[in-house]
């Protein structure tokens with residue numbers, strides 16, 4: 001999968017994709033993330049990409065020309081399945097959307113800043129508007145990093161144990177069960193006996209039971225029936 005990201009702050013996106021699973025996904029050639037500095041398409045040599053909003057009001061708006069030129073430049077070499085705008089007024093990102101997006105080949109992500117981007121860019125180019133939750137970030141970059149991480153780890157071959165994403169929290173509308181590692185006794189708190197029993201069927205039963213209990217306690221809203 002190829003993911004292109006248009007941003008005014010590419011430095012913000014250096015680290016998130018340079019470690020751990022995202023790094024391995026790229027090294028294995030399963031994921032290609034390319035960040036493009038919107039200032040390369042600035043309207044003047046001062047690097048201007050934003051301007052005051054018509055009608056007055058505080059805050060700058062990202063201008064049409066730089067975004068339009070950047071998008072059309074990238075479209076010359078790539079056909080995008082979705083052109084995504086990261087914005088707090090978009091559809092809330094959930095695991096199901098991550099699953100769907102992970103089945104695409106090429107994504108283009110636009111990170112907004114300031115008051116956002118000119119509405120005409122949204123009308124003309126954007127096919128999907130995504131928010132990562134009901135709070136406001138100072139720019140779309142961190143949200144884009146969240147999106148790419150959630151999608152990237154789902155690509156076939158990225159996770160070591162291919163089955164493990166299947167048992168993530170939210171994949172079946174259940175939270176993941178508690179997990180334990182050594183030591184068996186930590187300050188008097190013991191690992192549940194069943195996990196030491198070596199009885200795979202009983203352990204699976206215990207885990208699904210714990211998933212159900214945990215979901216009922218912490219997130220009754222996601223329990224379907």
Ligand code: 6GU
Pocket residue numbers: 085086087088112130131132133134135136137138139140143144
């Ligand atoms: Cl996608 N962008 C910004 N700026 N703030 C957000 C967001 C996105 N999602 C939640 N808050």
